[in-house]
Amino acid sequence: MIMRFIELVGSPVLLVGGVATLGWGWLPMWERSSVLRPVAFGWAQLTLAVALFTCLVSDSLTNAPHLGLAVKVVGIVVMLFGFWLLGVAEWEPRRR
Numbered sequence: 001m002i003m004r005f006i007e008l009v010g011s012p013v014l015l016v017g018g019v020a021t022l023g024w025g026w027l028p029m030w031e032r033s034s035v036l037r038p039v040a041f042g043w044a045q046l047t048l049a050v051a052l053f054t055c056l057v058s059d060s061l062t063n064a065p066h067l068g069l070a071v072k073v074v075g076i077v078v079m080l081f082g083f084w085l086l087g088v089a090e091w092e093p094r095r096r
Contacts, residue, residue: 007056011049018045037089044085051079 020026021042027035035041054075061068 004056004059007052011052011056014045014049014052018042018049021045035089036092040085041089044082044089047078047082047085051075051082054078 017028019042021038025038027038027041031041052075055072058068058071058075061071
């Protein structure tokens with residue numbers, strides 16, 4: 001029940017945050033000191049929003065349990081990729 005609430009509320013919030021970061025360069029106040037690559041941070045937010053939405057959709061596939069499990073696994077892999085992108089957003093930019 002709580003996970004569904006997180007998926008329902010978290011995916012639109014991350015989606016809006018990702019669009020705001022990629023479109024206007026806006027970062028949440030608590031992330032401004034640690035994020036050095038805002039573009040990677042915006043893509044990470046969008047990726048995590050897609051992952052949460054995928055996990056939410058997989059719960060509604062009750063007639064095909066194997067398909068629901070496969071969709072949930074894909075959502076978890078996408079979520080791991082989003083967390084990796086969050087780590088990339090904190091890396092120092094390359095010096096040329």
